[in-house]
Amino acid sequence: MTEHDTAPSHERWDELPALLTAADADPAARERAVAMIYPELKRIADAQMRRERPDHTLQATGLVSEFFVYLARSTSFSATSRAHFLGLASIVMRRLLVDYARTRKREKRGGQLVRVDMDHAERGNAAQFVDLIEIDDLLTRLAASDPRLARVVEMRFFGGLTNAEAGEALGVTERTVKRDWQIARAWLYSQLRREGLPGT
Numbered sequence: 001m002t003e004h005d006t007a008p009s010h011e012r013w014d015e016l017p018a019l020l021t022a023a024d025a026d027p028a029a030r031e032r033a034v035a036m037i038y039p040e041l042k043r044i045a046d047a048q049m050r051r052e053r054p055d056h057t058l059q060a061t062g063l064v065s066e067f068f069v070y071l072a073r074s075t076s077f078s079a080t081s082r083a084h085f086l087g088l089a090s091i092v093m094r095r096l097l098v099d100y101a102r103t104r105k106r107e108k109r110g111g112q113l114v115r116v117d118m119d120h121a122e123r124g125n126a127a128q129f130v131d132l133i134e135i136d137d138l139l140t141r142l143a144a145s146d147p148r149l150a151r152v153v154e155m156r157f158f159g160g161l162t163n164a165e166a167g168e169a170l171g172v173t174e175r176t177v178k179r180d181w182q183i184a185r186a187w188l189y190s191q192l193r194r195e196g197l198p199g200t
Contacts, residue, residue: 013079047160094154139154152166155170
């Protein structure tokens with residue numbers, strides 16, 4: 001077990017904003033912040049990368065590193081609880097993965113797209129890969145009509161959060177998240193089928 005496998009039990013998540021603010025000038029604050037958030041970030045990244053294509057060139061540790069780069073540059077990331085942090089981190093993970101996919105698409109001049117497995121976490125059937133950029137575009141459309149459904153997708157699909165964790169972050173019950181996730185998945189699949197995308 002490494003020093004980052006589990007966050008110290010005495011850490012208070014409401015201290016995280018102050019720790020992050022002080023991290024640049026205070027090595028001790030930086031170490032405490034990293035010890036607190038690294039296990040959660042690694043878990044989210046591991047869950048996400050298990051849904052990616054086997055030949056994906058970005059690994060979980062790389063995704064965590066990209067998150068820390070984002071965090072170092074951000075002036076607006078502020079989480080006051082573990083649930084709040086997980087919710088915000090899932091949004092950032094989504095943006096990082098989609099930005100990575102768009103960059104790869106540009107580099108390949110319209111060639112092979114970065115695709116993700118929609119079914120890996122839910123069912124044991126064969127993986128069905130769909131274009132991550134298409135999912136992001138659909139999620140943007142979903143957010144315009146039902147922001148909470150879109151947030152549930154971000155947390156469950158992109159963030160790898162459990163129903164309970166997503167519920168705590170959103171301030172709703174686990175049962176509500178489970179229902180929203182089923183509705184959102186059904187909508188995404190219907191849109192993907194309508195557009196005739198691969199893997200549907």
